[in-house]
Amino acid sequence: MKTKVYIFDKALFKSYLAVLSVISVITSFIFIFVSIPDQCKLFAGIMFIVMMITIYFGMWIYANRLKFTNLKINNSEVDVKIGDIFQEGGLKVIAFNEYFDTLVNEDVIASSTLNGKFIKQHIEDVDALDNAILESKHLLRRKLENDTNRTQGKTQKYRLGSIFVYDDYLLTAFTKFDEDNRAYLTITDYINCLLNFWNEVDIVYANRSVVIPLLGTGITRLKDYETMSEQEKLELLLWSFKVSRIKFTYPAKVTIVIHESLIDKINFYKLKGII
Numbered sequence: 472m473k474t475k476v477y478i479f480d481k482a483l484f485k486s487y488l489a490v491l492s493v494i495s496v497i498t499s500f501i502f503i504f505v506s507i508p509d510q511c512k513l514f515a516g517i518m519f520i521v522m523m524i525t526i527y528f529g530m531w532i533y534a535n536r537l538k539f540t541n542l543k544i545n546n547s548e549v550d551v552k553i554g555d556i557f558q559e560g561g562l563k564v565i566a567f568n569e570y571f572d573t574l575v576n577e578d579v580i581a582s583s584t585l586n587g588k589f590i591k592q593h594i595e596d597v598d599a600l601d602n603a604i605l606e607s608k609h610l611l612r613r614k615l616e617n618d619t620n621r622t623q624g625k626t627q628k629y630r631l632g633s634i635f636v637y638d639d640y641l642l643t644a645f646t647k648f649d650e651d652n653r654a655y656l657t658i659t660d661y662i663n664c665l666l667n668f669w670n671e672v673d674i675v676y677a678n679r680s681v682v683i684p685l686l687g688t689g690i691t692r693l694k695d696y697e698t699m700s701e702q703e704k705l706e707l708l709l710w711s712f713k714v715s716r717i718k719f720t721y722p723a724k725v726t727i728v729i730h731e732s733l734i735d736k737i738n739f740y741k742l743k744g745i746i
Contacts (some may be wrong), residue, residue: 475738476534482744483534487527494523537739544713548724551705551742556585556728557593561680562636565589566645568654569615569631571604572624573597579624579652585684589640601625604635604642609675613644623652631660632667636675643668645686655692658699665708669715680719682726683708685733701736705729706745 476483498519507515539552556563567586572579573594575587582591594600604610605627615628635642645664646654656664665686672681687693687704708727719725729737 473735474535475735476531476740478531480531480534480740482741483531487530490526490530491523494526534740538734540739540742542709542742544709545716545718547712547717547719548721549709549712550724550726551709551737551739552726552728553731553734554728555730556682556684557588559682559726559728561682561723561726562639562641562676564641564643564681564683564686566684566686567642568646568648569628569644570618570621570625570648571627571629571635571642571644572648573601574624576623593640600637603637607635610635620650624648630667631656631664632671634668634671634675641672641675641681643671643686653692655694656687657694658696661687661693661696662707662711665711666715669712669717673715673717676719676723678720678723680723680726682728685727685729688730688733701733702738702741705737706742709742709745 539550542549542551565586568580573590574580575582575590580587580590582588590597610629610633613630613633615630617626618628619626629644631644631647633644645668646656647660649655668686685701685705686708687699688701693699705727712725
């Protein structure tokens with residue numbers, strides 16, 4: 472087990488004190504009616520201390536092994552968990568590049584990415600998808616310039632954060648591409664993209680639950696903030712949802728699905744304290 476929550480973590484110790492106060496109230500109430508013989512008081516004291524230490528270590532182990540947390544943001548339910556986005560219900564967000572490219576050939580889109588798996592495993596007619604994107608009235612006002620210098624893939628750019636609804640999927644223009652078809656963002660692009668993304672979600676989600684991967688991981692490069700961790704990206708995603716003021720009315724909710732490979736990089740226990 473990788474240590475993500477340190478033994479003397481402040482939030483953990485604060486939670487422990489809350490547990491300790493409850494136990495103290497209960498034991499004080501019990502001792503009103505029950506007295507401990509003098510010859511047993513030392514043993515009882517030692518056992519109480521051992522129990523308190525055991526409880527603390529149990530809470531510490533539990534905090535490090537968390538794979539799920541539930542948050543309340545803007546009166547909306549937000550679940551964060553380990554899982555497979557394709558196994559989830561609701562509208563599933565799939566990050567595309569700014570061209571909404573669908574060419575999976577390892578040069579434009581790698582088959583190992585979530586984007587590549589979606590196209591190869593969940594789209595039967597790629598040409599039909601391309602035509603639907605091109606003819607989308609929603610995307611019409613989100614078009615940017617044409618990049619006629621591209622030798623592979625599409626040439627029409629779209630504003631970052633733009634969403635195209637396709638069946639149960641929200642295809643999202645999330646990354647820029649350089650001349651070598653490498654996905655990248657600046658930190659400014661990243662923040663603006665998230666804010667625009669939530670605005671788009673507010674337009675199209677129609678009170679349905681939305682399932683989101685941890686956007687910005689994998690092969691996407693943050694050019695001016697290369698040291699940003701997956702934990703920081705997750706916290707920024709949650710922050711952007713909070714400031715967007717979008718509200719999901721029950722039973723609709725937001726679920727952020729973290730890939731199993733990132734489990735050691737995400738501190739689920741910490742998330743409760745940032746919102």
